[in-house]
Amino acid sequence: MFCNQCEQTAKGSGCTKIGVCGKNDDLASLQDLLTHAMQGLSLVAVEGRKVGIVDNEIDRFALEAIFACLTNVDFDPQRFQQWISKAVSFRETLTTRVAAAGGKSEFDAKAASFTPGANLAALIAQGKELDFINSLDDNEDLRSLKQITLYGIRGLAAYSDHAAILGKENESIYTYIYQAMAEMTNTGQPLNELVGLALKCGETNLKAMELLDAGNTETYGHPTPTEVPLGAKAGKAILISGHDLRDLELLLQQTEGKGINIYTHGEMLPCHSYPELKKYSHFYGHFGTAWQNQAKEFPEFPGAILFTTNCIQKPAETYKDNVFTTGLVGWPGLVHIGSDKDFSPVIAKALELPGFTADSDKGSVLTGFARNTVLGVADKVIEAVKSKAIRHFFLVGGCDGAKPGRNYYTNFVEKVPQDCMVLTLACGKFRFFDKKLGDIGGIPRLLDVGQCNDAYSAIQIAVALAGAFECDVNDLPLSLVLSWYEQKAVVILLTLFSLGIKDIRLGPSLPAFISPNVLNVLVENFACKPVAETPEEDLATILG
Structure with missing residues (x-):
């Protein structure tokens, strides 16, 4: 191979x-x-x-x-x-x-x-x-x-x-x-x-x-800012992972009134902010962090687990019997829910398993800052920039992964000055999603735009701000510091290039499939560069 x-x-x-x-x-x-x-x-x-x-x-x-x-x-x-x-x-x-x-x-x-x-x-x-x-x-x-x-x-x-x-x-x-x-x-x-x-x-x-x-x-309404519990509620439980909102909706419908609470995992976290999904009372909270930690986290989940799109890893024997797949995601030996989307086997497994025996409070995180929400307070954002209350915006997002070097993104966000905002999206945010960064003029300094699927929202926010300031996106006080793992990140990077967006920092390492000459083309035309060895170096260069 x-x-x-x-x-x-x-x-x-x-x-x-x-x-x-x-x-x-x-x-x-x-x-x-x-x-x-x-x-x-x-x-x-x-x-x-x-x-x-x-x-x-x-x-x-x-x-x-x-x-x-x-x-x-x-x-x-x-x-x-x-x-x-x-x-x-x-x-x-x-x-x-x-x-x-x-x-x-x-x-x-x-x-x-x-x-x-x-x-x-x-x-x-x-x-x-x-x-x-x-x-x-x-x-x-x-x-x-x-x-x-x-x-x-x-x-x-x-x-x-x-x-x-x-x-x-x-x-x-x-x-x-x-x-x-x-x-x-x-x-x-x-x-x-x-x-x-x-x-x-x-x-x-x-x-x-x-x-x-x-x-x-x-289908589900525009996301609105929503506090999502990170703890648990006593009762039977199903954990849903992946990205698919339709699968989540069907699961919520089929579990309604059955005494089962639904928890999100990974990139499903932002689903809590959609009005037509959050209306279900048994749609409770979020469990775990990013995809690469499932082998450590899933043995601790006392219910059934459903994968809807990608990000599956080999299930350990300790929880393999509790895992189900649907859509394109699959693993040999697991029960796969077909196109009829009858989640009865998942529900039966959840009812069979013990579920959470007691309530637990592990705090909460705020999500739901997609384009409609952010642009709804654009006047406040613009005024804060003009008054220098906001000095700079950093979009720190992308894929997470297990390879060493990704602590750079945690350290970067922790070291962003207090007069700067951090926008994030995709599973890279789980390196810092629970950080309490405070606010600037009532606007949270850490804004979760959503899934990697919501990159369009981030682009529209940037385009709208550029329009408001009558400048090019590249002239905004905005820097993109991105992490990548798989091919969704590759096509998002190509989208940014096609829009002419420059000076993107990419890490933790550059793609192995980019030859030195092709890399030079990207550097010459888009000023794309790898993240520095330390966030202090990049922050000094950007804010210098």
């Missing part, structure tokens, strides 16, 4: 024996093979659109199949076998339809004629023989740009899938994904073309995140 798509990749270069995420050589081969099969389907889908053939069932499948290859989503080989078979089946039926409509139906690329092996062992062998990453291009820089785009597409597919679940889709997103996946079957393209393809991924993702924001807010 060779996989270097996440920040924790082995030795900072690539996992070659087993993934740091927990996937083995066989699963890595199946993911590569599914990506290869999706390239073949994309070649045909591009031609289909030229002759007016668009199939939404195939489009939705494409998002799911690409999303499934994102880090910490699905580890079940049987599901990848099904996805590979379905990708090739869709390719063949679509090819017939395109040919009948007079479109191109023959291609030189191997992906367009790929025939899957007869069984799982044969598929694994095909995936290993493929040597997918090295096959992208012999040129290191072109291969690097293709990887940036591929990983960006995986993040784009994730956000687009979240939005589509809520009924929000856009043809331009599917068109870009197919075109980009098809383009990566070619080799030797000019460097600037592949740079443009990567930036187009970020531009397309802005549309996807706008759709997701609309889906969330139109």
Whole structure:
């Protein structure tokens, strides 16, 4: 195997024996093979659109199949076998339809004629023989740009899938994904073309995140500032992790009146701030911190646990029987809740387990500072900046992870001067989410914008402030200090680049898939830089 798509990749270069995420050589081969099969389907889908053939069932499948290859989503080989078979089946039926409509139906690329092996062992062998990453291009820089785009597409597919679940889709997103996946079957393209393809991924993702924001807010209302308990209430319990608001809503509906309290984990924390979700009286509090701590935290949770999207790790034997999956997330041997979303097995397990035996008070955290809330007090913010009560804004957010070096972000927030504000989002905030930083003129100094899925909110806040001050976003007293782990973070970074946002600090380490020459392009065009060894160095430079 060779996989270097996440920040924790082995030795900072690539996992070659087993993934740091927990996937083995066989699963890595199946993911590569599914990506290869999706390239073949994309070649045909591009031609289909030229002759007016668009199939939404195939489009939705494409998002799911690409999303499934994102880090910490699905580890079940049987599901990848099904996805590979379905990708090739869709390719063949679509090819017939395109040919009948007079479109191109023959291609030189191997992906367009790929025939899957007869069984799982044969598929694994095909995936290993493929040597997918090295096959992208012999040129290191072109291969690097293709990887940036591929990983960006995986993040784009994730956000687009979240939005589509809520009924929000856009043809331009599917068109870009197919075109980009098809383009990566070619080799030797000019460097600037592949740079443009990567930036187009970020531009397309802005549309996807706008759709997701609309889906969330139109369905569940705009988030409002909400105190979320970190302790427990005596009674039966279910812990829900991941990102999916619709799954949470269905779980709340199905558990109403059953004496079960619902707790969030990880990126589900901001769900407490949505009016249509917080109305459920048994939607109680938040348990635990970020995804990488689940092996330490989950044995302490006395109820059932439901994963809705990504961020799953290998469940320990001590709590494995209590864990359920739904949607695209999966692990071999766990009970998976299918598309019918009947959470009866989860509920039964929760009722079987002891639950919390007594109330506990562990304080609370404040969430719900999405764009609608922040822009609602924009006049106060603007006046505070003009009066110099607020000197600077720091957006400190992104993915958390287990690799050493992430204490930088905790230390950074702790050392931000009292006349500065900190905005945060995604699971990186769990390094400091419970810090009591006080306020400036009644506005909390630490504002939780939401999930990584809510990056659109942060962008809209910045754009609105730039409009109010009649300046460019890059001229605002705003600095972005970001952490990354997986491919959602990659596509958000591409989105920021596509908007022309510069001087971003990224850490705790730079992506292994960015070649030195491509890194130079990013530095020269966007002044992107790694975080310094200490937060004091970066704060001195920024505020100097």
